Amino acid sequence: MAGHTTAAYPHTALKSWPARLAASLFGSPLNAVLTVLLVWLLFMAVPAALEWLLFDAAFDAADAQECRSVSGACWAFVAHKHRLILLGIYPYDEQWRPLLASVILVAVIVCSCIRRFQRRWLAGVWLIGLAAAGILMWGGVFGLVPVENRLWGGLPLTLMLATFGVAGAFPLGVLLALGRRSELPAIKAVCVVYIELIRGVPLISLLFMSSVMLPLFLPEGVGIDKLLRAQIAIIMFAAAYIAETVRGGLQAIPKGQYEGAASLGLGYWQTMGTVILPQALTVVIGPLVGIFISLFKDTSLVMIIGIFDLTQAAKVAISDPQWQGFSAEAYVFIGAIYFVFCFAMSRYSRWLELSRRTESTR
Amino acid sequence: MRWRALLYQAVLLAAVGLVVWYLLANTLDNLRARNIATGFGFLGDEAGFAIGESMVAYTPADTYGRALWVGVLNTLRVAAVGIVGATLLGTLLGIARLSHNWLVSAAAGTYIETMRNIPLLLQLFFWYALITESTPGPRQALNPLPGVFLSNRGLAIPWLEGGAPGITVLIVLLAMAVCVVLYRRAVRDQSTEAYLAVRMLPVLLMSVALLTAWWAGGPMQWQVPQLKGFNFQGGLTLSPEFVALLVGLVLYTSAFVAEVVRSGIQAIGSGQWNAARALGLAPRQVLRLVVLPQALRVIVPPMTSQYLNLTKNSSLAVAIGYPDIVSIANTTLNQTGQAIEGIMVIMAAYLTVSLSISVLMNWYNRRIALVER
Numbered sequence: 001m002a003g004h005t006t007a008a009y010p011h012t013a014l015k016s017w018p019a020r021l022a023a024s025l026f027g028s029p030l031n032a033v034l035t036v037l038l039v040w041l042l043f044m045a046v047p048a049a050l051e052w053l054l055f056d057a058a059f060d061a062a063d064a065q066e067c068r069s070v071s072g073a074c075w076a077f078v079a080h081k082h083r084l085i086l087l088g089i090y091p092y093d094e095q096w097r098p099l100l101a102s103v104i105l106v107a108v109i110v111c112s113c114i115r116r117f118q119r120r121w122l123a124g125v126w127l128i129g130l131a132a133a134g135i136l137m138w139g140g141v142f143g144l145v146p147v148e149n150r151l152w153g154g155l156p157l158t159l160m161l162a163t164f165g166v167a168g169a170f171p172l173g174v175l176l177a178l179g180r181r182s183e184l185p186a187i188k189a190v191c192v193v194y195i196e197l198i199r200g201v202p203l204i205s206l207l208f209m210s211s212v213m214l215p216l217f218l219p220e221g222v223g224i225d226k227l228l229r230a231q232i233a234i235i236m237f238a239a240a241y242i243a244e245t246v247r248g249g250l251q252a253i254p255k256g257q258y259e260g261a262a263s264l265g266l267g268y269w270q271t272m273g274t275v276i277l278p279q280a281l282t283v284v285i286g287p288l289v290g291i292f293i294s295l296f297k298d299t300s301l302v303m304i305i306g307i308f309d310l311t312q313a314a315k316v317a318i319s320d321p322q323w324q325g326f327s328a329e330a331y332v333f334i335g336a337i338y339f340v341f342c343f344a345m346s347r348y349s350r351w352l353e354l355s356r357r358t359e360s361t362r
Numbered sequence: 363m364r365w366r367a368l369l370y371q372a373v374l375l376a377a378v379g380l381v382v383w384y385l386l387a388n389t390l391d392n393l394r395a396r397n398i399a400t401g402f403g404f405l406g407d408e409a410g411f412a413i414g415e416s417m418v419a420y421t422p423a424d425t426y427g428r429a430l431w432v433g434v435l436n437t438l439r440v441a442a443v444g445i446v447g448a449t450l451l452g453t454l455l456g457i458a459r460l461s462h463n464w465l466v467s468a469a470a471g472t473y474i475e476t477m478r479n480i481p482l483l484l485q486l487f488f489w490y491a492l493i494t495e496s497t498p499g500p501r502q503a504l505n506p507l508p509g510v511f512l513s514n515r516g517l518a519i520p521w522l523e524g525g526a527p528g529i530t531v532l533i534v535l536l537a538m539a540v541c542v543v544l545y546r547r548a549v550r551d552q553s554t555e556a557y558l559a560v561r562m563l564p565v566l567l568m569s570v571a572l573l574t575a576w577w578a579g580g581p582m583q584w585q586v587p588q589l590k591g592f593n594f595q596g597g598l599t600l601s602p603e604f605v606a607l608l609v610g611l612v613l614y615t616s617a618f619v620a621e622v623v624r625s626g627i628q629a630i631g632s633g634q635w636n637a638a639r640a641l642g643l644a645p646r647q648v649l650r651l652v653v654l655p656q657a658l659r660v661i662v663p664p665m666t667s668q669y670l671n672l673t674k675n676s677s678l679a680v681a682i683g684y685p686d687i688v689s690i691a692n693t694t695l696n697q698t699g700q701a702i703e704g705i706m707v708i709m710a711a712y713l714t715v716s717l718s719i720s721v722l723m724n725w726y727n728r729r730i731a732l733v734e735r
Contacts, residue, residue, distance in 0.1 A: 021464065024462055024463055024464045025463055025464060025465060027462065027463075031461075031462070031463045031466075034461075034463055034465075034466050035463060035465055035466070038465050038466060038469055039465070042469075183367075184367050184370060184371050185371070186371035186372075186374060186375050187370065187371055187374055190374060190375075190378060197709075197713070199716075200709075200712060200713045200716040200717065201674070201708070201709045201712045201713060201716075202674035202675070202677040202688070202712060203674075204677045204678065204680065204688055205677065205688065205705060205708045205709055205712065208688075208692065208705060208708070209705050212695065212701040212704075212705070213701050213702055213705055215392075216388070216389045216392045216393065216701060216702065217385040217388055217389055218388055219388050219391070293479070297479075297480075297481040297482070298481070300481040300483045300484060301483060301678070303483075303681075304483075304678075304680060304681050311481070311483060311484060311487075315487075325495065327487075327491040327495065328488070328491065328492070328496075331484060331487060331488045331491065334484065335480045335484055335485075335488070338479065338480050338481055338484065339476070339479045339480050342478070342479035342480070343475060343479045346475070346478070346479060
């Protein structure tokens with residue numbers, strides 16, 4: 001813990017990088033001990049991990065028996081089950097459709113990250129992208145064979161829950177944030193109660209609610225299917241968190257902006273829509289990406305109420321009696337998929353914050 | 363303008379009321395059609411299902427009410443231990459992330475990014491599979507430390523047994539309260555002797571407390587688990603479900619806590635470090651007397667929400683079979699058909715915990731907040 005600022009080592013700036021590295025690794029007795037300890041740990045762990053992951057792994061074993069004879073991971077299991085894990089039980093010949101839908105959804109998300117696209121018409125891009133993905137999955141038009149949503153599964157379903165979730169939760173969250181900042185006591189109270197109630201309970205209780213209570217709420221004969229109910233629960237949950245983040249952005253807008261808008265004779269919705277929200281949302285894009293990451297991770301919870309998302313697909317693949325005992329491989333595989341998506345988004349959020357900081361200091 | 367404001371509010375309230383009334387009417391109709399009685403009367407009925415682990419006596423002959431109480435205690439147990447673990451590990455990681463040692467900082471960074479970007483549920487499945495599938499049976503249990511055994515039956519650790527646990531806890535809590543009161547008085551009066559005396563006091567009071575408890579409840583013994591037959595006897599055996607849930611929650615949350623601690627320390631400008639060092643304070647003193655008190659102000663609010671997240675995330679217990687409140691309420695509502703009441707019990711339990719933690723942390727936050735003119 002010796003010294004936290006570079007000022008502690010004024011001489012380091014003058015040295016070449018090997019000398020700097022040596023100073024960083026062995027600069028003080030504590031640092032030297034930590035370095036040795038960590039190198040030893042890495043020396044123990046990394047070769048063992050690499051052996052399991054790569055060198056001792058079975059990549060093209062024909063069956064589980066052959067896999068069990070090697071000491072490393074059985075990637076043949078993942079190779080054997082990759083269609084089931086990635087695409088679920090969607091009809092085999094039609095699997096290009098969920099694949100294409102996933103590509104469209106990812107493209108929509110990537111578009112939203114490009115600053116030039118962060119305009120009003122981005123909502124249109126989302127609308128078209130989600131509609132296209134939905135049509136591809138459902139089918140029934142343009143000569144596509146209709147596919148019931150109980151056959152959907154795997155990565156496309158996870159992506160759909162996340163993107164449709166954010167598309168539904170974002171407008172609701174913005175409205176809730178505006179409501180919470182409203183001067184009208186009844187509107188404010190309704191929004192506060194909603195936000196605090198939702199934020200006080202775990203998502204799983206909302207999912208249970210959607211699966212056992214929602215059917216009771218509706219008149220006899222009216223049923224909403226399981227997937228849509230889970231999607232509603234996710235939207236309701238995420239909206240409360242988005243509302244709190246957007247509220248933070250609204251609070252960051254100086255009073256002068258409201259007064260300026262009022263002096264131009266703008267009404268409430270004009271003030272919010274053209275002056276306040278564009279600024280407030282720009283401030284909180286970073287935290288909003290953070291919420292999207294949690295939302296993406298949280299979609300895995302739907303497997304608890306029996307929806308065939310990526311996590312559930314992996315569980316199903318593991319439970320095949322012919323391939324028993326390879327759960328670690330399946331978890332590492334889908335863990336890597338979740339990681340790629342979330343890590344990319346968190347890098348983007350970090351980059352966004354850094355570029356904003358350099359802009360403001362310029 | 364005023365009338366329009368009133369109109370908007372009236373419309374909103376009417377809409378909310380209408381929706382609630384519509385849902386309520388439908389629900390009552392549906393319940394009547396399915397012959398399900400409403401109300402919490404079922405809490406007094408016999409539960410009839412066994413619970414794997416419980417902190418209070420429980421048998422299937424007990425009531426649903428008691429079963430739910432067992433669930434609440436189990437949730438609190440894993441959340442309390444998890445919060446302590448995540449705080450300790452997360453603080454270490456946050457400090458490591460800021461280390462000048464490139465290797466230490468990179469290792470902490472890798473850990474944090476990995477944990478934060480993989481769903482907790484998946485991590486729980488991973489740890490649970492690791493414990494139940496990859497560890498040996500009790501006879502060949504792993505023995506990483508003397509007296510600690512890890513097998514597919516869970517983790518067995520040495521524990522104090524005998525005595526009167528209730529009285530011990532009570533007396534120790536009392537002793538702690540006495541220490542806190544005396545410490546605050548010493549700080550208020552700013553007298554060096556009192557301050558020094560108070561620093562000695564905890565050890566003294568704790569020993570007195572433990573001795574009294576021992577005297578009140580008979581000898582307490584340090585029990586080490588022993589393999590008897592097919593399982594471990596003596597000591598404390600933690601179930602695989604509890605261990606997997608605790609490990610998952612602590613490792614996952616500690617990554618978030620680390621980020622909170624890191625940003626808290628980074629929020630303290632380098633001027634503070636330099637000024638403290640210019641006064642001749644040792645590095646440890648700089649941290650303890652200058653940086654930490656200021657960093658805590660930044661850290662406490664986000665830390666509160668991490669504690670709340672951990673508590674709420676403990677509900678994922680239902681996926682690996684740890685009998686927490688969600689899991690038991692779920693069993694209850696499946697058996698009785700009392701869906702609405704079951705969900706209400708879950709929500710009420712979490713809201714109570716969430717609100718009490720935030721009240722407690724708000725109180726603490728007010729206490730350490732900067733008193734401005």
